[in-house]
Amino acid sequence: MGRNSGGVVNISSGGAGSKNAHIVIQAVQKSRPLSDIKDKSTYNEIFRGVSRFESVMGVRERSVKMADLTAMNALGVTYIKGDGKSNGILLNSTFFDRKKSAIEHDVKTKHYDTGFKNKTNAPLQHTITHELAHATWNASMQTTNAKAAGKEITSLYHRFLGDKKKKGYGSYGKTNVSEFWAEAVTKAIHGTADKYTKRVKNIARKYKL
Amino acid sequence: MSKIELSEKEIEVIKAQLNGEIDGWTATDEQQKLLTGVINKAEALMDELNAYDDDFDDLIQWFWNKYQSQDK
Numbered sequence: 001m002g003r004n005s006g007g008v009v010n011i012s013s014g015g016a017g018s019k020n021a022h023i024v025i026q027a028v029q030k031s032r033p034l035s036d037i038k039d040k041s042t043y044n045e046i047f048r049g050v051s052r053f054e055s056v057m058g059v060r061e062r063s064v065k066m067a068d069l070t071a072m073n074a075l076g077v078t079y080i081k082g083d084g085k086s087n088g089i090l091l092n093s094t095f096f097d098r099k100k101s102a103i104e105h106d107v108k109t110k111h112y113d114t115g116f117k118n119k120t121n122a123p124l125q126h127t128i129t130h131e132l133a134h135a136t137w138n139a140s141m142q143t144t145n146a147k148a149a150g151k152e153i154t155s156l157y158h159r160f161l162g163d164k165k166k167k168g169y170g171s172y173g174k175t176n177v178s179e180f181w182a183e184a185v186t187k188a189i190h191g192t193a194d195k196y197t198k199r200v201k202n203i204a205r206k207y208k209l
Numbered sequence: 210m211s212k213i214e215l216s217e218k219e220i221e222v223i224k225a226q227l228n229g230e231i232d233g234w235t236a237t238d239e240q241q242k243l244l245t246g247v248i249n250k251a252e253a254l255m256d257e258l259n260a261y262d263d264d265f266d267d268l269i270q271w272f273w274n275k276y277q278s279q280d281k
Contacts, residue, residue, distance in 0.1 A: 007232065007233070009229075020229060072232075073230070073232060073235050074232040074234070074235060075232055075234035075235055076234070095234075107234075110238070111233075111234065111241075114238065114241050114242075115245070116233070116236065116241045116244075116245065117233065117234075127234065130233075130234075139266055150266075154266050157266065158261050158262070159261075161252065161255060161261065161268065162255070162261040171241075171244070171245045171248050172233045172236075172244075174248050174252070174268055175226065175233075175244070175248065175267070175268055175269050176266060176267035176268065176269065176270070177266040177267065179233060
């Protein structure tokens with residue numbers, strides 16, 4: 001695999017041959033700590049999201065920083081290297097360095113009301129949870145555990161696509177297995193439990209992702 | 210297999226998605242509608258072909274491959 005997607009960018013080639021990789025490498029160099037976020041309620045909500053992710057998924061905190069990602073039109077990105085392991089998460093400062101109420105309004109009106117994303121009662125936390133989920137596992141990861149987990153996640157993704165009775169999922173999680181994982185993990189943390197949310201939590205713990 | 214019909218805009222959004230140019234959070238309203246329409250068509254084709262055991266991890270790529278192979 002090893003391809004780039006909107007949420008996961010491989011920078012192992014030093015940016016050669018990929019516009020997004022070049023943008024991310026530059027963004028990493030200019031990244032800033034989340035403590036630079038002016039609105040403290042936004043900052044606090046992001047950290048509530050990180051803490052909740054850790055407690056539910058049993059996964060350690062990842063490196064999360066802020067940078068301008070306008071050039072690649074992404075809200076956030078997980079950047080990976082050759083083995084596909086996460087080297088960190090960058091959040092787009094043009095989106096996140098704003099008032100919490102403005103961010104939540106955008107998520108609700110532009111992504112929940114359209115049915116594109118899973119609906120949760122914590123829209124801002126949803127955005128960070130989604131990125132943390134990509135960092136925990138994505139289809140580009142090449143470690144032994146990640147590949148073993150990938151087989152189970154892909155099988156689950158196929159069941160998900162064929163399940164006409166599933167509830168509470170937006171359409172974007174159907175596009176590919178990495179987005180399915182990210183949105184199923186989000187539902188596991190912020191939504192109603194179902195067979196998919198239970199499985200993704202079990203897989204994360206079983207393979208120590 | 211039923212013939213897959215795609216508009217120019219649907220083809221454009223598929224290529225953008227496969228090139229990693231669409232982020233789930235920054236997709237425009239039009240991109241969301243187009244991509245959702247493509248997903249619906251892909252799911253209908255999966256049902257028709259009973260393709261749930263096919264070896265793929267990307268529904269859009271699977272659907273795009275099916276679209277391209279029908280013209281060969």
